[in-house]
Amino acid sequence: MLILRRKKNESLLIGENIRITIIDCASDGVRLAIDAPKQISILREELSEAEQTNKTALSPDLRSVLQLQSFFHHPAKDGKDGKEY
Amino acid sequence: MTIQTDYGTVEFREEDLLIFRDGIFGFPKLTRYLLLRMNEDDDSILLMLSTEESKVVFVLINPFFLDPDYSPVLAPEELACLETEDSGELSYYAICVVQNDYLENTVNLKCPLVINPKTRHGIQVILKDSPYGYRHKLRSFDAIANPINDQDGSDNHADTST
Numbered sequence: 414m415l416i417l418r419r420k421k422n423e424s425l426l427i428g429e430n431i432r433i434t435i436i437d438c439a440s441d442g443v444r445l446a447i448d449a450p451k452q453i454s455i456l457r458e459e460l461s462e463a464e465q466t467n468k469t470a471l472s473p474d475l476r477s478v479l480q481l482q483s484f485f486h487h488p489a490k491d492g493k494d495g496k497e498y
Numbered sequence: 499m500t501i502q503t504d505y506g507t508v509e510f511r512e513e514d515l516l517i518f519r520d521g522i523f524g525f526p527k528l529t530r531y532l533l534l535r536m537n538e539d540d541d542s543i544l545l546m547l548s549t550e551e552s553k554v555v556f557v558l559i560n561p562f563f564l565d566p567d568y569s570p571v572l573a574p575e576e577l578a579c580l581e582t583e584d585s586g587e588l589s590y591y592a593i594c595v596v597q598n599d600y601l602e603n604t605v606n607l608k609c610p611l612v613i614n615p616k617t618r619h620g621i622q623v624i625l626k627d628s629p630y631g632y633r634h635k636l637r638s639f640d641a642i643a644n645p646i647n648d649q650d651g652s653d654n655h656a657d658t659s660t
Contacts (some may be wrong), residue, residue, distance in 0.1 A: 459624050463609045464524035466632045466646070467622075470606070472555045473596035475504055477587065478545075481596055481603060482536045484642045485543045 501532075503552050505545065511518060512564065516589070523609065523621040526646050528554060531620075533591075537622055538624040542641075543590065546611075558591040564639040568630075570610055580614045586648065589613045 417427060428464040431453065436444040447455055500509045515614045527550075532543045542563040546552035561568040569572045572585050580588060596603055607630035611618035634640055 444506075460523065462632055463606075463622070463624050466606050466609065467522055467524040467556075467593060470552055470556055470593045470595045472504075472556060473554075474598060477598050477600065478536075478557055478595045480600055481594070481636075482543055484600070484636075485537060485563075 499548065499549075501549055501552050502546055503555065505547075505555070507533075508534065510549070516618050516620050517545075518611075518620045518622070519564075520621065522611065523624075525554065533549055533558070541569065543594075548592075550648075557596050557609065558593040559636075561605075561607055561610060562590070563594040564605065564634075564636075564641050565607070568607065570612070570623075570628070571627050572612065572623060573626065576612070576621060579621055580612060580619060581617055582614055587614070587616070589615055591607055595633070601607050601635075603636040605636055606632050607634055608632050 417425070419435050421438055421497075422434055424432050426432050430448075430450055432448040434446040434448075436446050449455065499511070500507055511552060512533050514532060516533055518525060518529050518531065524549075525639050528548045530549045532547045532549055533623075534543065534547065536543045536545060542560050544558045546556045546558050561570075567592075570585075570590055572588075577583060577585060584590065586638060590612055592605045592607050592610050594605045607625075609622055609624050609632065611620055611622050619624075
């Protein structure tokens, strides 16, 4: 992995058509400006991970869901078993 | 109105819907969902069905059921998006990844769905600077640990030798 030091308003180039410029640095974060072709997707890493996790969670197998449900025993609140049918 | 799902036919009214104006992560176009309890008398596990795409279903868990000390902190702009200043009046749900092998089930405590019950609007957030992750094993929580004690033997790798 390449690690390098840049100051405010300095840039770096990735390939021929991606430029990243440091707009501002502070102790709680860095602001970047990114010039890149439209077709290149730029995502905050955590967002990509969040999307991926949601996609894995999509529409699980019904039987597995019912199995999971069976683990959620009603948190037996003692003295409160007045079921109405 | 009704929708057909793998879980049967569900009848609902417009006012039952939850609206995620920006969708949820990875599903930006789906904005209308129904929340259904799986156990009649508690909110610990629920299904969230898209009314726009009937195949889209998520399993949600009440994160406070898993971890009574769960303490999500929302950013001011997230609270503004939900039209409230008091995060105490919001409802939180964590999306669960349900696997065929229940030992592998995980829950995403880092990206809860947050709903304002008054407006029925919701957003999904990514909690910053939080100790929570995207994939907590469900079995690591006391609330549902060791649910079944080896019904049919704990090791089911018997037929995977090829």
